Amino acid sequence: MERSSLLQLIQEQLDPDNTGYIGVETFASLVHSHELPLDPAKLEMLFALAQSNDEGQICYQELVDLINSKRSSSFKRAIANGQRTLPQDVxxxxxxxxxxxxxxxxxxxxxxxxxxxxxxxxxxHRPCPPPLFMATVTLTQIIVFLCYGARMNKWVLQTYHPEYMKSPLIYHPGHRARAWRFLTYMFMHVGLEQLGFNALLQLMIGVPLEMVHGILRISFLYLAGVLAGSLTVSITDMRAPLVGGSGGVYALCSAHMANVVMNWAGMRCPYKLLRMILALVCMSSEVGRAVWLRFSPPLPASGPQPSFMAHLAGAVVGISMGLTILRSYEENLHDQCGWWVMLLSYATFLAFAIFWNVFAYDLLGVQIPPPP
Incomplete structure (x- = not known):
């Protein structure tokens, strides 16, 4: 039987009302009763696709794509590449x-x-390429911290040391023209406690996310959180410097947590409620510590201490843009309407923030502390 005749027979017998959906069990009976020449691996894949539907149905278009071996999703690629039959066991x-x-x-x-x-x-899954981005960022942050710590012999509250604040990596409102600082501040940290918190989350959450979603999505999400953090500080806390990778870390964590909440019934990670509560407590404590250091510093300092707004900006990026990025680990982002909406919103924010940094400081007469 020709493929077009097969599809016509399926539509006439299984979807006469043109609902767009077909019951898989009924389709299997049709295959066996008419001895249709459908690859057994494709039939197995139909059952796999139907598991995501509460009524045990699949979209007619998905069926057409599957029979035609189109490469439009992970399971269709499996059919086209290797005719793999997925096991039915959990x-x-x-x-x-x-x-x-x-x-x-x-x-x-x-x-x-x-x-x-x-x-x-x-x-x-293949071990190559490994999750290099999060590992490289974390290792670089540790190396930079150790270099400055050994040089100044100071391992906590490093931002109170004048030499530390002279680093060309730190974001400072007096050095806004040096655009690289809006990103490179992520390699500097207030002290050992902030570095340890960020490195732990990057390895525990960032590495698994990168293994599943790939380096491009996760690096984009992380850097978008970092950039949004520094730009938000330049708008809302105009006199404060900024250090730490919390913008990127909070983007990853909030995106993952939002994805867990949105798919709560389907998630099978152990103790997910307890872990969610612990994560929220730890993240809230870190924000509280950053607020305390900003407004009630324990030691006298020559200028304002680093801002905490990057934490909040990263969380907003993660919940909005990150949730779209992590929604489907195989679906192309350019096929998702929500992705374009989020990308346009982020681009609008960037344009506004650039305009603000170029003109607002002079127009508002902001008294910027002298850069170190």
Whole structure:
């Protein structure tokens, strides 16, 4: 039977009312009763696709794409590339796995809300390329911190040291023309406690996210949070400097937490409620510490202490743009309408922030503390 005739038969018998959806069980009966030449692997994939639908149906267009072997999603790519048949057992039932495969399975259940996606990610995952972005950023932050700590022999509250604030990496309102500082401040930290908090979250949350969603999405989300943090400080806390990668960290954490909340029923990470509460407590405590250091510094300082607004800006970026980025780990972003809305909103914010930094300081007569 020709493919066009097969599709016509399916639509006439299984979707006569043109609802756009077809029951998979009924479709399987049609295949067996008419001895249709459909690859068994494709039939298995239809059942996998139907698991995401409460009524056990699939979209007719998905069925057409699947039969035509179009490469428009992870499962359709599986059919086109290798005719892979996904196992029907729950992934957690897999036994005899090595350490790395168990870690990959942990990442799948930690990040993805759908069993269908977890299985596909588990079976198609390759260790190369590794999650280099988050590892590189974290390692660079540690090296920079150790270099400045050894040079000044100071490991806590480093921003109170005048030499530390002279670093060309720190954002300072008096050096706004040096545009690289709006990003490079993420390599500097107030002290060991801030570095430890950020590095821990980057490794525990950022690395699994990068393993699933790839370096481009996660690096974009992280850097968008970092840039939004410095620009927000330049608008709302115009006299304050800024250090730390909290803008990027909070973008990752808030995006992941929002994704967990939005897909609460499908998430299978253990103790998810307790972990959510602990994460909120830790993140809130870090913001509270940053507010305290900004307005009630424990030591005398020559100028304003680093702002806390980057934390809040990063969280906003994560909840808005990040939730769109993490919604589907395989779906192309350019196919999502929400992605373009978020990208346009972010671009508008960038344009406004640049305009503000160029003109507002002089127009408002802001008394900027002299740069160190």
């Amino acid at each position: 992934l957690l039932d897999e036994a005899g796995l090595g350490f790395y495969k168990r870690f990959v399975r942990y990442v799948a259940y930690e990040i993805l809300p759908c069993e269908m996606d977890r299985r596909w990610y588990f079976y198609q």
